[in-house]
Amino acid sequence: MAVIPKSWNVPQPDVLTKKIDHGPASMGLQKGWMSTTPVQIKEGMHCHAALAKNLKTVGMPNPRDWSVMGDDWKLPENWKEIVLDGLKDRLGRFRSFQLFMDICVRCGACADKCHYYIGSGDPKNMPVLRAELLRSIYRKNFTLAGKLLGPVAGARNLTYDVLKELWYYLYQCTECRRCSVFCPYGIDTAEITMMGRELTNLLGLNIDWIAGPVANCYRTGNHMGIQPHAFKEMIDFFVDEIEDVTGVRVDPSFNRKGAEILFVTPSGDVFGDPGTYTAMGYLILFHQLGLDVTWSTYASEGGNFGLFTSNEMMKRLNAKMYAEAKRLGVKWILGGECGHMWRVINQYMGTMNLDVAEGSKMEDPVSPITGTKFENAKSTKMVHITEFTADLLRHNKLKVDPSRNDHLKVTFHDSCNTSRGMGLFEEPRYVIKNVCNHFYEMPPNTIREQTYCCGGGSGLNAGEDMELRMRGGLPRANAVKYVHEKHGVNKLACVCAIDRAVLPNLMEYYVPEVDVTGVHEMVANAMVLDGEKKKTVDLRGEPLPGKEDSE
Amino acid sequence: MNLNNLLSEKRSVILKKWCDLTLQTYPEESQSFFRKKDQFANPVGHTISEGLASIYEGLLEGADVGRISEFLDRIIRVRAIQEFSPSEAVSFVFGLKSIIREELGSRILQNGLSEEWAALDARIDGLALLCFDIYAQCRQKIFDIRVNEVRKRSHRLLQMAGLSYEISEDNENNKDNGDLQEDK
Known part of the structure; x- marks a missing residue:
């Protein structure tokens, strides 16, 4: 079969359609998603980092100018401790959050209900998997099975890469709750995102479109x-x-x-x-x-x-x-x-x-x-x-x-x-x-x-x-x-x-x-207003068909 | 026997392969979802399967470029904002050539239809060129939208401060005639 000369340095079409690398596959027993870090953060897919001045105005922690695309997010030294303490605190304060961490059976009813997933096909935009990014940290640190069995129990350590991946997908959820409508357990994924975002805010990791x-x-x-x-x-x-x-x-x-x-x-x-x-x-x-x-x-x-x-x-x-x-x-x-x-x-x-x-x-x-x-x-x-x-x-x-x-x-x-x-x-x-x-x-x-x-x-x-x-x-x-x-x-x-x-x-x-x-x-x-003149245009100044001025 | 007869005969096999090939460009976990038949729950899969079928019909019927472009546009418009490089986004078009070769290559040669085949290949190449145009238009549109959004957000404030005026469409048209208007 005819191929494009190698010296052209362009991809072969039939290769293109077969070998696009979207990261390790399989959500089943292999739990491919757990090893996909470090996440590839892409332009066009995230919002800019919160400016220090905007965090300072309202007294949010760790105000500094940083860049999402940069390697160093300028986190406090004890960032891991801050996240885990914050997680523990919220699990204690919000019973719904504790339930949502525990009761998901990964039935997949929500998986294809998220508009981001439907539009992209990125598995981590499945609400269940987006939530698993946080749940895996919860399991590793707050459940016996997770502590003992690690990845087999869907648990993973909180590393810098895991944090970045979690952040990337927390800010790819609009908290719209469509997925929750289909959850047989009534898990409100928006609330999981809200809690996740609260944790990122403890590290000064808001986006400026919100912080501003x-x-x-x-x-x-x-x-x-x-x-x-x-x-x-x-x-x-x-x-x-x-x-x-x-x-x-x-x-x-x-x-x-x-x-x-x-x-x-x-x-x-x-x-x-x-x-x-x-x-x-x-x-x-x-x-x-x-x-x-x-x-x-x-x-x-x-x-x-x-x-x-x-x-x-x-x-x-x-x-x-x-x-x-x-x-x-x-x-x-x-x-x-x-x-x-x-x-x-x-x-x-x-x-x-x-x-x-x-x-x-x-x-x-x-x-x-x-x-x-x-x-x-x-x-x-x-x-x-x-x-x-x-x-x-x-x-x-x-x-x-x-x-x-x-x-x-x-x-x-x-x-x-x-x-x-x-x-x-x-x-x-x-x-x-x-x-x-x-x-x-x-x-x-x-x-x-x-x-x-x-x-x-x-x-x-x-x-x-x-x-x-x-x-x-x-x-x-x-x-x-x-x-x-x-x-x-x-x-x-x-x-x-x-x-x-x-x-x-x-x-x-x-x-x-x-x-x-x-x-x-x-x-x-x-509306027909008292004392109105003959209307020929609407509020945008656009002509109203059939009501044009005859003069 | 002509090439169109062969293409019609093998329509469902070729289309299925073409659709599979296109869906294979998506992550493995999502391919089964994109095969679901619900226009509103699965707009990407629907757009691709309907679009490819219409493009195939168009090729067979010798439809005009406008009609074929419309369906190419629907598919490219989606792929232009997905996780693809430009070449990955349009690559599915070339796949059709390989599939036709696999499915019909020997019969085409047996029936002495290589002239028609070359013409078909040229038309598929033409589709690929259309894809480049559409892809570039889509990306350009995204950039335009970004710029216009910034303008719209601050437009009222600038208007209030007397710092902006709109160039009317008449003047806009005059631009083409070399009559340049400067924005304030």
Whole structure:
């Protein structure tokens, strides 16, 4: 058979397809995965290391500038002791963590459910194997079988290489919990990742895409480090844009004491397109309702990258919401479209920061427009904006003309956190179906509880890990492509600021015909406002088909 | 008897081998997963098996380059962001030549179809060249996305500070005519 001359120094095609080295194989008795260290850390597959200044701002250990690609990660001398002590401490404090370390029978139900695995085929992106990287250290140091039998019992020593491999894959998990849905034992892999990441933080091994926003949030209240005056100026800017489009001048208030409601949303809505159009949607909604609501330039961020750092950091950054609600004397808090913000609120806030809310004027949330009492928000005093708007629509308190969105064929991406973290499925769909005439669901195994991650959650939406994001986002993009080809879908709606930052890029790569929108952008575009001028363009300034100016 | 008859006759065998060869480029533990038949649970495997089948049909039918490119694009778009070097990402195309040789080589010669065979080989080489284009476009797209993402993140702040303005599409088009616009 003909071959390419050796002197050309290029690989032979038939060799190429057969001998690509992905590292030692077999997960069976040989436990090939245990000997794959040192891990090959690749460009495009990891985020940059946390800067010393960002760790210093919040007093995290071992602040120094280091490089992920460098051989020396500049760890403290007793790093091993720190990790093992940290592991022991967490096993004692969190019973769920201890259980998750012990009860996995490696049935493999989770193995092919992770978006990173589905998109890459890298066995260590199987949730079970990713967790085994940590479990093997646990077994070696905290179980009798592991101590005695070592590798036969799936145990291995904590070495520098093992730590690097563990780190690499802990930061290739978006804590989306899709795998947990399929686990017959209910193991929450996201919590294993969270614990693993807490351990890396004891050594100063965070990524800067998380550490930066954490430090900024701590200093100024939001991820971007925007100061109060700039936050207000940005929203004032929206007020002008809204007037240009609708002819109506909205009049938001800031830090207003005595307001009935405090509104908190991710800062991505205020500073990053296309979230900005969703923020304009909120402003229009509040104005039309005459809602007694105030924005805060201090609680100017709903997002909480503390969740991806440690539970203590999450609590610390979250406290501002209740502190501000108390300071302003509001009755309850309304929350914008965000993903992980809602996991923190729905699962943790009501208990972890209750002491901050003590002595405040907060009550069980009641919609001032419909009188609906949000029983589900009793413990947190915080209502999701799609719950609020769905209730308005249900009671016919919002005048909308869905035909204004007739040029849109919409599908809805359930965010991991709002779906698996709080069970918010119907409200966003109810809102969308009331403001749009053309709505199409993606296939059942890609939505609701089984929704696929955008590929950039849990602090992994940096620029430098774009390949990782494209692998992880592939299953989601694939489902969008399907509804685009089948129904002509051209809008992907979501209720998460990280989705709004990540999905447009994912679409640009896989399905460029589909654009991304927040739900309240579409709500505002459909709303019929008192005193509005004839609308010819939407909030993005794009012409509304059939409504063009005849002049 | 012509070459197309032979290729149609052996379609399922050749396609299975081609698909196997392509899937062999993935880690051993994941190959069985990529063989699962669920378009949404296994998008990579589905894209590859459907794509290869369509490309094969296209070759047989003498489909135009646009249609064949579309399916090549689907496969390359995925492989361009996976754990492959550029040559590894596109290597599967050449595999088809070896498989056809293995499966049909002697019969092609017996039937005196070497001219047609050479033409087919040339078309497969053409596919490989298309793959280079598509692969490069995909990588270029990734870099563009990275740059645009940085721009989008800070765009509103710069706009507010009066430090940015957008070049309209009209001006963008004028660029091609040598009318250069400088960004502020």
